[in-house]
Amino acid sequence: MTIKARHKRFILIAIGLALLGLAVMLILNAFKSNMVFFYTPTQVVSGEVPHGTSFRLGGLVVPASLKRQDDGLTVHFSITDTAKTVEVIYKGILPDLFKEGKGVVAQGKVGANGVFEASEVLAKHDENYMPPEAAEALKRAKEAPADVQLK
Amino acid sequence: MQWSSWSAFFNMGGYAFYVWFSFGLTALWLVWEVLALRKRSAVALNLAKLLAQDK
Amino acid sequence: MNINWFKYSSPQTFYPLAGRMIPWFAWAASIFAVIGLYISFFIAPTDFQQGEAYRIIFVHVPAAWMSMFIYMVMAGWAALGLSLNARLPAMMAQALAPTGAIFTLLALVTGSFWGKPMWGAWWVWDARLTSELILLFLYLGFIALQSSIDDPRKADKAGALLALVGVVNVPIIYFSVKWWNTLHQGSTISMGAAPKMVTTMLLGMLLMALAFWMYTIAVALMRVRCIMLERERASDWVKEQALSVGGNT
Known part of the structure; x- marks a missing residue:
């Protein structure tokens, strides 16, 4: 594998992990407060x-x-x-x-x-x-x- | 028929910007996807042809 | 029976078959879209509370339906590929992901352009909007993960696992308006209940959904053909295919 291909792969994995992390964060945040969007x-x-x-x-x-x-x-x-x-x-x-x-x-x-x-x-x-x-x-x-x- | 005139149709009851943006963006994106795939197919076929001729 | 299935599940037989199917689905999509748009703009009446702005529903709801439906189909193909260890189902899953991502993004953006004039906000963090945004991240994560792994077989497996885990999110999106207090309104169309809209509006929406569905099949077939050519470019059938078509090199 060339350096370039390894670089590309690393960047893509980083993006993938970041997106996954963001998704998890959004879910946790949603469960914490936003599931109750409003009070009556x-x-x-x-x-x-x-x-x-x-x-x-x-x-x-x-x-x-x-x-x-x-x-x-x-x-x-x-x-x-x-x-x-x-x-x-x-x-x-x-x-x-x-x-x-x-x-x-x-x-x-x-x-x-x-x-x-x-x-x-x-x-x-x-x-x-x-x-x-x-x-x-x-x-x-x-x-x-x-x-x-x-x- | 819902509209008294063409200008009433384009005006969308004052919501022209929101309505036409939504429909325009949808059309644009879908057409772009088809064109991009046609290009991708041509590139892949060309590359395969080069490989085949190389032997 | 078995023989037939295996015959069509190999890329070299599926490639020309897909090529013959594409025009049919493309034509169906165009016809449904023309009739659907005509009904959406000229037959469907003005809404009593939202005026003309509600017409965004004719792209927003079909796009949102497709975003969830494509994800389920994609996960189904991925599961099939994983359990049979076969190439074609995995390629189908890979071919569906970008179109699913586009429809998700369209649902989010058209929803935003509907929310601004009606609710008074481009975006709110309610359960429906948040879970649809997570769906977009799942699609993008699937695409990024697949393209980050060089070995196609490993990429298929990793992608399939992510796709299957993400399936949990689809019922969350669908039922979010029932389970939690949301700014987004409840479902107009739901199983076991009469639709809460007049027939012409419903007809326009269903025709647009049908158009998007046919479009998705046509585009997924186009993409799966590209993926086959790219993945198997060293094989004899791709070389034959490439030499049989005209054009300069």
Whole structure:
């Protein structure tokens, strides 16, 4: 075997090992924290979430809870899992799919007054796809305000 | 038919960048893969031909 | 029965057979893609919550399906090669890996371009996205490992072991949206339940998946032919093959 071939082989093995290591690291990291991508309002209210640290809060935006401050950037809304509700304050641009009654995941921490101070707000949509007319018909048939499941 | 005009079609309800990038990248990658394989095949055949003629 | 199998499992008989099969799968892929794209863009209606942005589903979901499906097929070939100690199955596994990696990368990138406008983020570390990224590393690891070992037989064995270990990840990807809280939504199409989308959307998605599937077979056959020529370039059948085709040297 020539030096060059040995070099090439060494580099490739190193790349392979690095990739494998990265995969294992990602798996371990995922098991540690990311398997719980978000906490529910019930978990927050019952104190299952450590205080002072940043975490994600997921649920449905409570209908008619969205209020905008005069600066046009700061918004207030509430997140619910239908059992408990947590108030949220967020300064920034909301994603296109953000709507009252729809799913949302916010990153942030609980402030001194118990309000969740979000630094990032993501919209969570469901797995249903249909034209608007069908959605309208479905809504009328069901007569339920939020026909969206969280999971 | 879903579209009132061709410009509405290309605009994709304001999501033109995201939609066309996704489809464009997919098409580009798949076409590239086919072309790369054609080249690889030609190179391999040429090399084998050289070896065969060498004896 | 046995005789037939062994006849087609040798590279010199499979090479011309694969060559005759490629155009058929290429044509099937093109036809499915044309009809699938037409339905995706002109027949499938606008979505009630995501507007037109949802149309990314017509490449994203088929690519993600293929990324998992190809891995299972690749691991199957690798296992067959390992247990029979045969050349052709190992070559098939090797031929599928790059296409699987491309579809994985496409699923990740198109997902990113869908997540940005809809969720509000290019990337999140949720269980679905993380496990799909691990799938990409498994493909790349398989390719790197195989090409790092000079002896083809040893390379086949090492690659097969890695491929088989990585199979664990596929059900994790598939069920991640069920097992854990994820930002990624649940499955629209699942076994034992009615699809949660209107028929025309479903039809477009299935046709695109079919197109990708036919494409994968055509491309894998093209690549396995290259691998055969490269690995067995010293053998007589490759020399005959090379001399029988035209072109300058």
